[in-house]
Each structure stands twice: as structure tokens, then as C-alpha cells.
Amino acid sequence: MTKFQKKLWIGLVVMALLSPIGIFLPQFFMAEGAWGEWSSEKLKEMMGFVPAGLERLADLWKAPIAGYNLGGEGASVWVQGLWYIVSGLIGILIVGCIAYFLARIINRNAP
């Protein structure tokens, strides 16, 4: 690994440590989730009903670290923040390894 690449990885880990900004800022400014990504409960509140097909598919998958948080829905912002950092680190480890080894395995120019 070159010195420049090492510096970039350090930068990425620092980004992971700063990532709770991404949950604190929306809470501070009382912003909700992204447009078009509402939960079934929220849709019911907005429209008065939950579309039948949507209800059928919505809970198709139980993600192991759903919402980047294992602290439960009532967790304090600090616990959520901590899980967010852990999720960031786990995330970059997984996607970094998949990208690296995928490219290493299929790339003909790989040394």
C-alpha cells in the first residue's frame, strides 16, 4: 500500500467516526426520512390506508442490522450514534473486501 493510499484509508475511518453527524443533523432540524421511503405506519398516517401490494412486500426481508442500529427503536441518540459508527466500520470492511477480491480474482492484469 502506498503512503497516499494509507492516508486515504485513514480518511475513510475518520469519516466513519464522524458519521453520526448524519443522524444528529436531521434530528436537530426536525427533518424526516427521505422522500418516498416511508414506513407502512407513516403511509397510513399520510394517506389513510396502506397500499395492499406494498403491505405484502414491505417486510419481505429482515436485515441483520436494520437501520444501522441494533439498539432498538427507543435507543438514545448516543446509542444510535455508536451503532451508526459500528455500522460504518462493518460496512466499509464488507464492501471494501468484496470490491478488492472481486477485482483481484477477475482482473487479468492483476499481479
Add this chain to the structure above:
Amino acid sequence: MHIPDGYLSPQTYIPLLGLAAAFWSVALRKIKTGLSHRYIPYLAMAAAFSFLIQMFNIPIPGGTTGHAVGGAIIAILLGPWAAVIAVSIVLVIQAVVFGDGGITAIGANCFNMAVVLPFISYWVFRIICGPARTGKRVRAAAFMAGYSGLFMASISTAIQFGIQPLIAQDAQGLPLYAPYPLAIAVPAMAVEHLLLFGILEGIVTALILGYFMKHEMDLIYAFREIKND
């Protein structure tokens, strides 16, 4: 911009999965033969960066939140096909491990953020940048690449949301999937990406390109490609 499960009808998510798969297969072929091995560590870092930058949710006060994707800068630095792979890996892991974006919507989300975004960004960058290698023109090209790439991805997403009420209704005429029509979905997503999230992707793109121009100028794919023209 991560479409959850249930918002898209099978008539939408299956063709989009096929479309995304077509791009994955070409992208893998490009990585197999066309990617110089010195890009491989950067591909891993690109995926890590895209994962992290998407965690920085930025609020519209009292409104919705959004984030940059990083697809534009990856397309400029490593090429659009490498960006297809890096961002797709991120989107699959977000869906499977973190429940961010639906399993059924993986094809749609990859098409929007890992295909539309990097290709629009890459070509906007090349067209605006032209032969320039320093100065304001490169910075402007990088900003516009990020801005327009994320904007077009949001329009593509909004169209997928907005056509659902036309495609699938129950016996009473109520929508079966995403409930809002094009006339609501497209303006809602267009405005928030024009006013805030697109600007964010543009700034991220310009800042990181500036950093690489200072430290690893000869790595930058978009500049090497132009040289070969």
C-alpha cells in the same frame, strides 16, 4: 433515494433488475480486461467511500433528508464502469445487511444510483471539462458532474415511483404500490435535489477531484481517457 420493498410493482422491479444485470455484466468484463491493476485498491476505497458518504444524511429543515452518493467522483477517478461495480456493491450490502433499500428494489436502486448517476456524471464532466487540466473549468465540470448526475438519478427514481399508480391498482382503483402519481413524485424529488442534495454531490465531487489532482494526477481516469482520443 433507496427505494424500499413494496414501493415498486414486479412489472417495474423485474425489468429494472434485468437492465442493471446487463450493466453489471459489461462492467465485470471491463474490469476483467480493461482495468489497470493499480486501480484495484482504489476500487475498494471507492466502495468504502460511497458507503460512508451515504451515511451523512443532510436535512432540509422540517422536511426530508438526503445524501450524496459519491458515484460522480468515482466515475471521474476510476471510470464509469468501475463506478457501476463499486456503487452496486454498496447498494446490495446496504439492502441485505442494513435494510436500506429493498431487496426487490436492488435492480432499480442500482440502475438509478450505480448506472444513471455515474454515466451522466462522467459525460457531463468530459463535455464541460474539455481539454482543461487545471483551474476553474475543471472545478466547474466536477461540480456540474455531481450535480447533474445525482439530479438525473433522482428523476429516474421519481419516475419509477410515479408510474406505480398507473401500473397497478386494486378493485377500488387504489394504488397497490407507491401511491403518488408522477405529477407529485417528480417535482418533489426534483426540487429537493436541485436545491440541496445535488449541490452536495457537486461539492463532494469537486473537493475530492481537487485533492487527487494535487496528489495523484496521473490516476484520474477521465483525464487519461481524453488523452487517448
